[in-house]
Amino acid sequence: MPVAMLPIVADDELTPRLAEVLRSSRLSRGLSTAALAEASGVSRASIVKLERAESQPSAALLGRLCPPLGLTLSELFARVERPREDSGRLLRAGQAPVWTDPASGYRRVSRSPLAGGPLQLTEIELPPGASITYPADAYRDIHQQVWVLAGDLELVEDGRRHELGAGDCLELGPAADCTFTNRRDRATRYLVAVARR
Template sequence: MDINARIAARLGALRRQRVLSLEALAQRCEVIRSMISLIERGESSPTAVVLEKLACGLGLPLNALFEVTLTDSAPLVRREDQPQWQDPQSGYLRRNLTPDNAYFPVQMIEVTFPAGASVAYETGQRDPGIHQQIWLLAGSIQIRVGEQAYSLQQGDRLGFDLDSTTAFHNPHPEPARYLVLLSSKGHLP
């Protein structure tokens, strides 16, 4: 299944689970109703910022919109079975490494962040129950968490709770590649 179709199905299912109309979700997340409808029908390729707003409106972390439930608990997930999504605005590429499964209390995501790219998640209502670790595998990147700015070099690790705004910027001529680990506070690695 195409990643936009997968996001469309997941968004629609999560909205219906919460018994929210398109209008109610639009008011919660400040995304216009018609945009949500287009996304749910798989007719729009949403940006990372729009997806973050939708996830917050649903009371979930962004990664919840990318989760894939596997029918078995096979220990091996082949690269071609790991969903990839590219932000149409910044060009950043994210690949989910961990399936949505009760056996996995943490989620792993690999991100390739292009040279010159920026993404700012300004959503005020972040999930304080989620902890994020970023381990920079290649390149360098600047990350702002709330009012605190960090400059990461290859091998650096940054950990923070998802309870404030965050912004990512790569002012360098090479892409940055990093691993993201997400865990609920009850399952900190």
């Protein structure tokens, strides 16, 4: 039975909130924009633009900014999306906003009811031909599993290549550079489960 792809949802309202969360996270760590630039390898000018909501970051860029801020990508988005009113322990299918990576077209939606809980579930849709690389620091201190819901996914973890099909689930090993690639002509959907170690 085919599995429906994620809906296209406007995420313009997330850009100012993302800017606010990045800035407050940086300040709470006592980092200047120059210090964050040095720690992440992202230019100071780019960080300033992001914090002013003048540009939308790619998923890979956020993956570089999160470790010096003491966050996982899932935690960052949990703060951006804010706890949903009256959601409690239940998150209805249409309640979570969808964020789209401007560089790759990758879309992510949080499937966890409570922001900041011990387990974060994120559904990803990776378009045909898209590829995203995250640095090893993005995986520091977390336990992560990737479960393919539809399509095929190539995951290269510290040089080791994994070919995953629908129904396959991979537990990532120690923190390493990871590249997620969809080499097919149709979108791939997968669920990422992240827990702090």
